[in-house]
Every structure is written in structure tokens, then in C-alpha cells.
Amino acid sequence: MLLLAGCWDERLYKDHTVVSLVGIEGTLGEMKGYFAYPEVQTGNSEVTIIESEGIETRELRLNADLKVEQTIDLSMMSTLLISEDTAKDGINKYLDVFYRDPTNSLTAFLVLVEGDVKDYMEASKSWTTEAGEYFARFIRSKEEVSVVPHRTVQTASSILFSEGIDLVLPYMVLKDEDKKRPELGGVGLFSNGKFTGRVLEPDQSKFLGLLLQERGRKIKYSALYNDQPLSFTILNVGKTRKIQSPTQVKMDYKLKIEIEEFSDTGLRDVKKISEIEDFIEEKITEEIYNVLNILQEEKCDALGLGNDFRVKKPEVFDENWHETFSNLDIQVNVKAEILKTGLIH
Amino acid sequence: MAEEQNPQQVILTKLKNSFYNSADFVAKPISWWENEVAILCFYSSIVNKSDVERIMYFFKNNLRDDSLYWGESVYTTVIPLDEKQLAKFLCDGETIVVRLKTKEMIRITLPEMAYRQTEEPASEHVIQGSREGLVENFEVNVSLIRKRIKSHKLVVKQKYIGNETHTTISYLYMEQLVDQEALQLIEERLDKINIDLFYSTGQLADYLEDSVWSPFPQLLKTERPDRIIASLHEGKIAIISDLSTTALIGPTSFFSFYQTPDDFNGRVITGSFYRMLRIFSFILAVFLPAFYIAIVSFHFEILPLELSNQIKSDIENIPYRPILEAVILEMTIELIREASIRLPTAVGQTIGIVGGLVIGDAIVSAGLVSNMMVIVVAFTAIASFVVPSTEMNASIRFLRFPFMILASFFGFLGIAFGAIILLIHLLNLTSLKRPYMSPIIPFNPKAIHKIFFRTPFFKPAKHPKSFSPKEDGK
Incomplete structure (x- = not known):
């Protein structure tokens, strides 16, 4: 067994080029790939x-x-950029190479980018950190703030x-204008493995x-309450999902809330607090319905309701699940509880 | 008169001849009581002459051989003449007066051999606590120990080793506490020793150890009396000799090499912390260079990305493989260490600076080894010097070489296999037929915390024992 891993398996670090950022664009047949790696020149490294x-x-x-004098090694790839077009074609067939090799990094983040992947790659030259x-x-x-879900290779x-x-x-x-600072455009929705464009x-x-x-995430939210700024953090979410009929799902959310900013006095008043709780519940329910509507429009079952149905109502779950999903009647019930109100009352 | 002198003259010549007319051998006729003539003989180099003279004066003027036990006193004893024994006694530094008339010899045991004053042991420094160390003299050593254990249960037994050198070896133990089997084993092994020249405790250790070829020392060598008494109290046996400041203690467990009297002189919490630190340093000293080599030649994907750039830029222009790089540096450090030991302290420091700073800096800028490797090797060296015992320290420094080679051939897998072999060996190892890895194997849940923690003194109501003495004497 020792011989299975002899020195012939040696991969000397100095003979490998460690790529940290990979970008792919195009579709099967004509694809383009970009590999960014640091090239060290007396002290400071430059992205090539x-x-x-x-x-x-x-x-x-x-x-x-x-095109490189050393062997390209993807074991430390920390991000994979995928262009919109590629994602629209169905992302699975492009990813295979990244998770089949045992030395490849499985914790690399997947990021969709708008437009030319090359621009994003070029932009990395101006950063001090590794691309x-x-x-x-x-x-x-x-x-951390729950804006994007945790999705790695x-x-x-x-x-x-x-x-x-x-x-x-x-x-x-x-x-x-300089094309140097990419920013977050949001979260791209997929339906059946293909990017919807939404x-x-x-x-x-x-x-x-x-x-x-997801555990340990904090969600920050700000709104105006009677013309007063009200910011709060959702500390903890407790949820229950109930499939009530083949076409109806009920979701209960219990939120634990910390008030971050609220300039009006009277937070010691229990009545006032429950008023604010009601306000928060209403606000959040509204937002959730918005999101759910978009998901249903795009037939993107990001919540994994399909898996629930598969277990509890297998007759509903079939090839046309995405259609079924878009017609589901989803009811959301939010219960907010203010736990912390901050120092100033 | 001439006729009367003849027997003395015969004996004198015979004596001188049998001592090969050695320059420091003195044998001369003296007048004893009344008309009696006796022969006085001694080695002038190893006898306290003025004290002997005083005792002889007292004998001649105050004593007569008409009473029972007339010749017995603290320093003297009278036995029948025996030429073989005579030589042995003289070599031990005794002064002998041979009474020709009664065929008796009066032994005056007042040797004066050169020895040092007790000093702080150079190899086992402590910050607080006793600064006394053993010296090259049996009597002083035993007195250092008796001073600390004022009990008649402390037994000192003697054996002579070396057909020519005739060295006194003494082993000490606490009656009732001692591990009887180990004691028997030591006696057996001491009896078996048959060498002409005996001059160091290292020789003794070779005869007493269970496996001489193991890299790990199985007998604890110490120069500290406080350490000896602590071990004696645990039922162990200490062996001291007349010619070395080192005592051998056995049976020992692996973990006793990682304890120092400092642990017990300091506070409970800090003592425990440093004890854990030392155990950790063992792992570091043995595995760190191997770990680094395995990473850069097999598994570099586990490096965090931020660090990887630094390392990559470091090793990119090193002409050879990591194992060579490591061996060059390790050898440099070993050379520096070896050189500074043999030199006087002042020069030793200079060597340290030249070696450490100058070579260390130049070797990196010359591109022979990478910065990272210097860090790793230096770290390892420091970690290996943490071990309180010099012998264990040498073993550990040796052990990392096989691990480095394994790592360079097989990566982490090699290290894992090496570790398994090392563990099997450690678990198999015995010290005077007692398990070396005690209390881990055989598992003793009550004692296991002692590896990592130094427990408060008032707490253990039971007798501390690393092995099982027959009776624990409470």
C-alpha cells in the first residue's frame, strides 16, 4: 500500500502554477477559459x-x-466565474471537470458574471489581494449578512x-467606468440547472x-416606521413547513429580532413593542411574498420544496415539478419577537 | 639485629615488587608497641596523610591489644593478614599497618580522592528550587540523598564493577516501596556485567537497558538529588557510581522525561501549562520538518491561498528538492550545536551567533535554502531543546530524519506510516520490564491526567506510583 503513493506521485510545489481564479464563457463547441495565477517577480507578485x-x-x-512553463494546478482555485451565456446553457456539464479531480478545491465559490468574463479577470490585476x-x-x-446563499462547487x-x-x-x-470594481448584482436564479436570466x-x-x-447568518433590514427610521437584525429564524394539500404549502417563520436603530422612545412599553413586532411581521411577509412570486414566475424552486413533496406527496412530484411549483399556493406566516432593544430607550 | 630484620626486609621487597615499585606507593617498617615492628603501607596520592598520622599516634600511645575489639573505631578495623585483600584495600585508598608478630593488618580507612564541590547541574537547570547536583563521589552523593530522605527505609547497596578499575556502583531504593521485580532485574543484570574497564554510566546503561537499539533512553539520567528522591519515592531504583555525576533511574516511563522539578516548584496552573507545552514540543520537534516537506512536495493544496504565494515565491528558485534543503539546514544546526558544546562558553556563543545569524542569513540570500525552511528548521530545533532531558533531546533530534525521508518519498501517507511504526515501537518498549508508555498503555485512567497536569500536592492522598510497588506504605 505504501508503494501506491511513492515518490512518483510527487507534485513539487515549485513546479506547479497555482491558479486561484478561473473564468469560463461560451458554450460547448467554442469555449473560452481564463486562468489567473500570480507570477512572482522579486518580492511582489503580479497576476498573469x-x-x-x-x-x-x-x-x-x-x-x-x-501556455505556461509549469503545470497548471487548480487545487487552490477559490472562485470560478461563469458567464451568463454558459449558465443559460445548463451549468452541470461545464462543472464536471472541477469536481472530478480529487485534488481540486471543492470549496471554490461559483459566481455568475454579467458580460465578458475577460473584464473581470483583467480587473483582478488592480487588486492587492489574490485574484x-x-x-x-x-x-x-x-x-454573513445572508445576501447570497452558501454555494460552492x-x-x-x-x-x-x-x-x-x-x-x-x-x-x-x-x-x-474603469471596470475595476465588480459589485454584487444580486442572486441569479436557476431552473432545472439552467440560468433563467432573472x-x-x-x-x-x-x-x-x-x-x-442558514445557521449563523444575520439579516439586516431597515424600514420607516411612522416616518422614523427603524433598523433591525434578524438573529435567528425558526421555520416549519407544512404541506397541506397537493397544491398548498404553509410556511411558518419565527423570527428573533434585535433592534439596531430606532430613534423613537418608548421601547420599554410592551404595547409599543408588540406594535413594532406587528409592523415588522407585516413588512417581512410582504417582502417574502415578493420573492416567492419571482421564484414561482421563474420556476426556480430554490427552497427545495420539491424534496419535501417527494417525501410527503410523491404523487405530485414528477417530471413536471417545475410547472407544479410555479402554480403552488404558498402561504407564509411570520411571527416576530423582539429580543434585544439596544442600550438607549 | 640483622637476623631479625630479615623477615621485614623480605616482606617489604615482596610488597614493593607486587606493586611494581610504583612511585606513589609507600611501604616502610615502623616500630609498633614495645619492640614490635610493623609495616606501614599506602598510596601517598589517595590517602589523607595527616589524619592517618594522628590516628596512628593515638594507637601507638593509648592502646594495647589486650582488650576485645581494641582496634575497632570509626576509621579503623583489624583483620587477619591476607595479601590479596591487602592490595585491594590499598587501591581503595586505605592505609594498612601490617603487624608481623600477630599476622594482623590494621586498616585505616581515610582515603582522600579528588572530587568537586557540589554545583548546580549544567544539564538540568531550574529556575527555582534546589541547586545541588551530584558529584563524582559516592559518599557525597549518598549524603545529598540521605539529607532529603531521613528514613531508615532508604537502602544503599553496593557492587563492584570492572575487573581492573574496580569501581563502586551503588543502587538505592526505598524498602517497602520499591518495585521488587525491577530490583531483582537490576541485581541480576549488575551481576552479569563482566568488563575490565568501567568508566562511565553510559556503559552501565547499556547493560541495564531492555533494548539497547531503541532510539529512546529507557533509564532516566539525572544529576539532581531532588529528582532522585522523587523517583525513589515512586518505587524506582537509582543507580549512582563513584565516577560520574549522573544517576540512572529506572524503571522509567516516557513521560517522566518531560517532567522537571520546576513543575513542582512553581504554581499548579503554570506547571500544568508548561508540562503540556513540553508534550506538544515533542510532536512539533519530530513531525514539523516532515510535515513541511510533505506539504511542499505532495499536498500543497492544503495551504491557505494567502500563504501559498509567499511560500511559492520562496521556494521557486531553490535548485533542489525540499528534502535536500531540509537536510542541509538540519545538518548546519547539528554542526553548530556540536561545535558549541565542545568549545568554551565564550567561544560557544560566538559560534552560535556566527552559525545562527551569519550562516542563516547568507544561506537564504545565496539561494541555497528557502526562508520558509529556515523558519521550520529553527522552530523544530527550539522545540527539541525544550525537553528537560539531554538524552531524550538527542533521541528526538535523531528521530526527525527518518520522518523527513518518509515525507519526501510518500508525503502524508509516509508520515502516517512512520508514526504508526514509532507508536508500535514505543508501546512495545519496556524499561526494566515495565511498560514505557505507562500510564497510556496499560491504560490507567486515574494516572493519565498526570501526563498533562501537575496536580496540587495536597490532592493525591494515595501514594504516587508510576508502577505498582507491592505495598504502598501509606
């Missing part, structure tokens, strides 16, 4: 971008290898292979985050 063409992703990588790490940090910090693939849940991926745009605005995607409810 290798461009390659090929008919599919594996070939992109092989072709790119021909892929910039995107990774960007996404990670947005995950690994989690995205498992979602893609499941029929009862649809993928959502962060969507980035390059708006500024993007949830960051304001809305927060509530998608709430619906998906």
Missing part, C-alpha cells in the same frame, strides 16, 4: 492571465497548460443533481436567505 480556447472545459485546461481570494472574500462577507453540484431543489448563485456586475436584487435576496435559513 492565461487565455485558452477549446470545445469543452477539460480541453480549456489542457490548452492553457500549453480568486478577492471574489471569495467578497462572497463570504455577503454570505461541492454544494452547487449536489443541488444540481437533485431534482427537487434549484440552484441560486451570486451574480456580479461590472458597472464602474436576478434577484440584493434587497430581495436577503429574504431568499431568510427562507433558506
Whole structure:
């Protein structure tokens, strides 16, 4: 057994080029790939971008290898940029190469980008941080506030292979004139493994985050309450889903809330607090319905309701699930509870 | 007169001849009581002459051999003449007066051998606590120990080793507490020793250890009396010799090498912290370079991206593989260490600076090794010097080489296999037929916390024992 892993398997670090950011665009047949890696020149490193063409992703990588003096290694890839067009074609067939190799990084983030992938790659030259790490940090910090859900090569693939849940991926745009600072455009919705073209605005995607409810995330929200600014953080979400009939789902959400900013006095008053709670419930319910409507329009079952139906009402779940989903009657009931009110009353 | 002198003259020549006319050998006739003539002989180099003179004066003027036990006193004893024994006694530094008339010899045991004053042991510094160390003298050593254990249960037994050197070896133990089997084993093994020249405790250790070829020392070497008494109290046996400041203590467990009297002189919490730190340093010292080599040659994907750039830029222009790089540096450090030990302290420091700073800096800028490797190797070196025992320290420094080679051939898998072999070896190892890894194997849940924590003194109501003495004497 020891011989299975002998020195012939050695991969010397100095003989490998560690790529941190990969971009793919185009569709099967004519694809373009970009590989960004740091080239070290006496002290400071500079990002070099290798461009390659090929008919599919594996070939992109092989072709790119021909252009570097060392072997290209994707084990530290931290972000994979995917152009809109590629995503619309169905993302699964392009991802295969990234999760099949055991040394590849499974925790790389998947990011959809608007327009030319090359622009985003070029933009990375102006950052001080490592190209892929910039995107990774960007996404990670947005995950903290629940604006984007946690989707890496690994989690995205498992979602893609499941029929009862649809993928959502962060969507980035390059708006500024210099084309140096990509910003978050929102969350791109997928239906049946294909990008729908519809993007949830960051304001809305927060509530998608709430619906998906990942642990340890905080959702911040601001509104005007009687012309007074009211900001709060949703600390914890408790949810129950009930399938009431083949066409009706009921979702209960219990929110624990911390008031961040509220300039009106009287937060000690129990009556006032319950008034604010009511207001928050109403506000959030409205937002959630908005998001749900968009999801249903786009037939994007990001919540994984399909998996629930598959278990509890298998007769409803069939090939036409996405159609069924868009016609579902989803009822949401939000219960808010203010736990912390801050220091000033 | 001439006829009377003859027997003395015969004996004198015979004596001198049998001592090969050695320059420091003195044998001369003296007048004893009344008309009696006796022969006085001694080695002038190893006898306290003025004290001997005083005792002889007292004998001649105040004593007569008409009473029972007339010749017995603290320093003297009278036995029948025996030429073989005579030589042995003389070599031990005794002064002998041979009474020709009664065929008796009066032994005056007043040797004066050169030895040092007790000093702080150089190899086992402590911050607080006793600064006494053993010296190269049996009597002083035993007195240092008796001073600390004022109990008649402390037993000192002696054996002579070396057919020519005739060295006194003494082993000490606490009656009732001692591990009887280990004691028997030590006695057996001491009896089996058959060498001509005996001059160091290292020789003794070779005869007493269970597996001489193991890299791990199975007997604890110490120069500290306080450490010896702590071990004696745990039922262990200490062996001290007349010619070395080192005592051997056995049976020992692996973890006793990682304890120092400082733990017990300081506070409970800090003592525990440093004990854990030392155990951690063992892991670091053995595995760190191997770990680094495995990463850069097999598994670089586990590096965080931010760090990877630095490392990559460091190692990019190193002409050879990581294992060579590591061996070059490790060898440099070993050379520096070896050189500074043999040199006087002042020069030793200079070597340290030249070696550490100058070579360290130049070797990196010359592109022979990478910065990262210097950090790793330096770290390892420091970690390996944390071990309180010099012997264990050497074992650990040796152990990392096989691990480095394994890592360079097989990566993490190699390290894992190496670790398994190391563990199997450690678990198999015994010290005087007692398990070396005790209390982990055999598992003793009550004692296991002692590896990591130094427990308060008032707490253990039971007798501390690392092995099982027959009776724990409460």
C-alpha cells in the first residue's frame, strides 16, 4: 500500500502554477477559459492571465497548460466565474471537470458574471489581494449578512443533481467606468440547472436567505416606521413547513429580532413593542411574498420544496415539478419577537 | 639485629615488587608497641596523610591489644593478614599497618580522592528550587540523598564493577516501596556485567537497558538529588557510581522525561501549562520538518491561498528538492550545536551567533535554502531543546530524519506510516520490564491526567506510583 503513493506521485510545489481564479464563457463547441495565477517577480507578485480556447472545459485546461512553463494546478482555485451565456446553457456539464479531480478545491465559490468574463479577470490585476481570494472574500462577507446563499462547487453540484431543489448563485456586475470594481448584482436564479436570466436584487435576496435559513447568518433590514427610521437584525429564524394539500404549502417563520436603530422612545412599553413586532411581521411577509412570486414566475424552486413533496406527496412530484411549483399556493406566516432593544430607550 | 630484620626486609621487597615499585606507593617498617615492628603501607596520592598520622599516634600511645575489639573505631578495623585483600584495600585508598608478630593488618580507612564541590547541574537547570547536583563521589552523593530522605527505609547497596578499575556502583531504593521485580532485574543484570574497564554510566546503561537499539533512553539520567528522591519515592531504583555525576533511574516511563522539578516548584496552573507545552514540543520537534516537506512536495493544496504565494515565491528558485534543503539546514544546526558544546562558553556563543545569524542569513540570500525552511528548521530545533532531558533531546533530534525521508518519498501517507511504526515501537518498549508508555498503555485512567497536569500536592492522598510497588506504605 505504501508503494501506491511513492515518490512518483510527487507534485513539487515549485513546479506547479497555482491558479486561484478561473473564468469560463461560451458554450460547448467554442469555449473560452481564463486562468489567473500570480507570477512572482522579486518580492511582489503580479497576476498573469492565461487565455485558452477549446470545445469543452477539460480541453480549456489542457490548452492553457500549453501556455505556461509549469503545470497548471487548480487545487487552490477559490472562485470560478461563469458567464451568463454558459449558465443559460445548463451549468452541470461545464462543472464536471472541477469536481472530478480529487485534488481540486471543492470549496471554490461559483459566481455568475454579467458580460465578458475577460473584464473581470483583467480587473483582478488592480487588486492587492489574490485574484480568486478577492471574489471569495467578497462572497463570504455577503454570505454573513445572508445576501447570497452558501454555494460552492461541492454544494452547487449536489443541488444540481437533485431534482427537487434549484440552484441560486451570486451574480456580479461590472458597472464602474474603469471596470475595476465588480459589485454584487444580486442572486441569479436557476431552473432545472439552467440560468433563467432573472436576478434577484440584493434587497430581495436577503429574504431568499431568510427562507433558506442558514445557521449563523444575520439579516439586516431597515424600514420607516411612522416616518422614523427603524433598523433591525434578524438573529435567528425558526421555520416549519407544512404541506397541506397537493397544491398548498404553509410556511411558518419565527423570527428573533434585535433592534439596531430606532430613534423613537418608548421601547420599554410592551404595547409599543408588540406594535413594532406587528409592523415588522407585516413588512417581512410582504417582502417574502415578493420573492416567492419571482421564484414561482421563474420556476426556480430554490427552497427545495420539491424534496419535501417527494417525501410527503410523491404523487405530485414528477417530471413536471417545475410547472407544479410555479402554480403552488404558498402561504407564509411570520411571527416576530423582539429580543434585544439596544442600550438607549 | 640483622637476623631479625630479615623477615621485614623480605616482606617489604615482596610488597614493593607486587606493586611494581610504583612511585606513589609507600611501604616502610615502623616500630609498633614495645619492640614490635610493623609495616606501614599506602598510596601517598589517595590517602589523607595527616589524619592517618594522628590516628596512628593515638594507637601507638593509648592502646594495647589486650582488650576485645581494641582496634575497632570509626576509621579503623583489624583483620587477619591476607595479601590479596591487602592490595585491594590499598587501591581503595586505605592505609594498612601490617603487624608481623600477630599476622594482623590494621586498616585505616581515610582515603582522600579528588572530587568537586557540589554545583548546580549544567544539564538540568531550574529556575527555582534546589541547586545541588551530584558529584563524582559516592559518599557525597549518598549524603545529598540521605539529607532529603531521613528514613531508615532508604537502602544503599553496593557492587563492584570492572575487573581492573574496580569501581563502586551503588543502587538505592526505598524498602517497602520499591518495585521488587525491577530490583531483582537490576541485581541480576549488575551481576552479569563482566568488563575490565568501567568508566562511565553510559556503559552501565547499556547493560541495564531492555533494548539497547531503541532510539529512546529507557533509564532516566539525572544529576539532581531532588529528582532522585522523587523517583525513589515512586518505587524506582537509582543507580549512582563513584565516577560520574549522573544517576540512572529506572524503571522509567516516557513521560517522566518531560517532567522537571520546576513543575513542582512553581504554581499548579503554570506547571500544568508548561508540562503540556513540553508534550506538544515533542510532536512539533519530530513531525514539523516532515510535515513541511510533505506539504511542499505532495499536498500543497492544503495551504491557505494567502500563504501559498509567499511560500511559492520562496521556494521557486531553490535548485533542489525540499528534502535536500531540509537536510542541509538540519545538518548546519547539528554542526553548530556540536561545535558549541565542545568549545568554551565564550567561544560557544560566538559560534552560535556566527552559525545562527551569519550562516542563516547568507544561506537564504545565496539561494541555497528557502526562508520558509529556515523558519521550520529553527522552530523544530527550539522545540527539541525544550525537553528537560539531554538524552531524550538527542533521541528526538535523531528521530526527525527518518520522518523527513518518509515525507519526501510518500508525503502524508509516509508520515502516517512512520508514526504508526514509532507508536508500535514505543508501546512495545519496556524499561526494566515495565511498560514505557505507562500510564497510556496499560491504560490507567486515574494516572493519565498526570501526563498533562501537575496536580496540587495536597490532592493525591494515595501514594504516587508510576508502577505498582507491592505495598504502598501509606
